[in-house]
Amino acid sequence: MxxxxxxxxxxxxxxxxxxxxxxxxxxxxxxxxxxxxxxxxxxxxxxxxxxxxxxxxxxxxxxxxxxxxxxxxxxxxxxxxxxxxxxxxxxxxxxxxxxxxxxxxxxxxxxxxxxxxxxxxxxxxxxxxxxxxxxxxxxxxxxxxxxxxxxxxxxxxxxxxxxxxxxxxxxxxxxxxxxxxxxxxxxxxxxxxxxxxxxxxxxxxxxxxxxxxxxxxxxxxxxxxxxxxxxxxxxxxxxxxxxxxxxxxxxxxxxxxxxxxxxxxxxxxxxxxxxxxxxxxxxxxxxSSIKKWIAHSEGFAKGELHINHRATELLFSDKAVSILPVGITDIIGEFEKDDIVRIIDFNGKPIGVGKANCDSSQARETMGKHGKKSVVHYDYLYIE
Ligand SMILES: Nc1ncnc2c1ncn2[C@@H]1O[C@H](COP(=O)(O)OP(=O)(O)O)[C@@H](O)[C@H]1O
Ligand SMILES: N[C@@H](CCC(=O)OP(=O)(O)O)C(=O)O
CATH class of the missing domain: 3.40.1160.10 (Acetylglutamate kinase-like)
Structure with a gap:
């Protein structure tokens, strides 16, 4: 480079x-x-x-x-x-x-x-x-x-x-x-x-x-x-x-x-x-430029997505992984689509931030379910 x-x-x-x-x-x-x-x-x-x-x-x-x-x-x-x-x-x-x-x-x-x-x-x-x-x-x-x-x-x-x-x-x-x-x-x-x-x-x-x-x-x-x-x-x-x-x-x-x-x-x-x-x-x-903005937006987070052990593991792997409803165990706070949300691992530790793909009530409806649209897409996700 x-x-x-x-x-x-x-x-x-x-x-x-x-x-x-x-x-x-x-x-x-x-x-x-x-x-x-x-x-x-x-x-x-x-x-x-x-x-x-x-x-x-x-x-x-x-x-x-x-x-x-x-x-x-x-x-x-x-x-x-x-x-x-x-x-x-x-x-x-x-x-x-x-x-x-x-x-x-x-x-x-x-x-x-x-x-x-x-x-x-x-x-x-x-x-x-x-x-x-x-x-x-x-x-x-x-x-x-x-x-x-x-x-x-x-x-x-x-x-x-x-x-x-x-x-x-x-x-x-x-x-x-x-x-x-x-x-x-x-x-x-x-x-x-x-x-x-x-x-x-x-x-x-x-x-x-x-x-x-x-x-x-x-x-x-x-x-x-x-x-x-x-x-x-x-x-x-x-x-x-x-x-x-x-x-x-x-x-x-x-x-x-x-x-x-x-x-x-x-x-x-x-x-x-x-x-x-x-x-x-x-x-x-x-x-990417958008990830840089997200990385510095932690202070503006409107809600929290708590994720399970498997989702945490995947986020720290080499793969480009989005946050899918199936890996979410809890959603705290109310947020709109495009708001910044904090990502919390299975131990309760904040591990990153992302831009929500949907609002909090839609996210709650799909939480824990397979085959649903991502709540935070990989391109809008910053893991520390
Ligand atoms: N391990 C360290 N190495 C260097 N400076 C340190 C360390 N730990 C504490 N400091 C203190 O940090 C100060 C610099 O930070 P700060 O007061 O915020 O300066 P500035 O006004 O330039 O931003 C130094 O003057 C020093 O007293
Ligand atoms: N905006 C303030 C800066 C205060 C501040 O944070 O200063 P510094 O310790 O140099 O980072 C001023 O201009 O006085």
Missing amino acids: GIDFNRIAIKIGSNVLTRRDGTLDITRMSALVDQIAELHKAGIEIILVSSGAVASGRSEVCPAKKLDSVDQRQLFSAVGQAKLINRYYELFREHGISVGQVLTMKENFSTRRHYLNQKNCMTVMLENGVIPIVNENDTISVSELMFTDNDELSGLIASMMDAQALIILSNIDGIYDGSPTDPGSRVIREIGQDKDLSSYIQTSKSSFGRGGMLTKTNIARKVADEGITVIIANGKRDNILVEIMKNERLRMKDKGWDCPITPDDNPSSLIPNPLNYTRFIPSPEPV
Whole structure:
């Protein structure tokens, strides 16, 4: 399979863009923009997911009275997002590159129509040489329906836009095999598909971050399972993006793949990258666009299909299997045709999601019967 990085998503975390006192780190921002401009000029399409709205607003306004966390988020992000996008606009303009702002919310991924509408918006931007700069619309997002953090959002965007790679920039070199503060811990450079990382991840997160390393790891695994290379690296390191792309290019060349980086790259300067970063090995199996959407729709599931032992076994076999009524033992909740439903195995464990082929009452009528139409067709089924 030939792989090249001609479309990538880059997520810049709050901590990369903010100084210790919470103010926007313009020097860092400018350095990252220079690198993105270099990649853009080399012909790589880039979608930027940037945090930093709340952090940059915090230093801008001094609330008249004590605010609760929702009011704070709304006030700071309203002021901070304007400041953030204005900075990006100015910095990219120095390189002659146009940028556009995309503010989104979790609900915007809930129906296929909304999903495709967003995809279309960003596709048109890319086709016209415009770099989309995406952030959650924190001002009007409802707390319970928010993304865990921008790592989750960046995973959705990378998947939706069929990016070949997602680079998550944080304030740490990658995922450590122990506490990052322990001098004996090392960055794990490559993570295979079945590697369990739960014992390594501490619940700590950086001062301005929302989700922590656990969400990064979970989202990275999910996105890599869809065939997208995911890299977690330190956005505070000089020239990190360009170095990562050079290193990845070297790796691909090694395997006989082609990957455009900078047109004036001097091959002699392409020594193996001494930098630490964590790379999630992508699944070699391509995942269709609709399955990618379904994979990220778990939060919108309207009901549950409980399946028996045999159906569970078949779903994990190499065969392309749909969920037939005969394998269903219980149906929980009410759903319409085309709604997302959760698939629960015989042990009560959620194992995937799918788009229902019929509504819940029709599904209940055929449950347990042979020779009936599938309740979830294989093409609309995503097993984790
Ligand atoms: N095993 C680990 N390896 C690396 N970082 C870890 C690990 N366990 C916990 N962390 C914490 O995760 C933090 C990064 O996540 P987060 O605060 O969400 O950053 P961001 O704002 O960039 O998204 C690190 O600063 C570190 O404190
Ligand atoms: N939308 C928020 C992002 C908050 C957030 O989740 O940040 P991060 O910890 O960097 O993923 C902002 O711009 O401040």
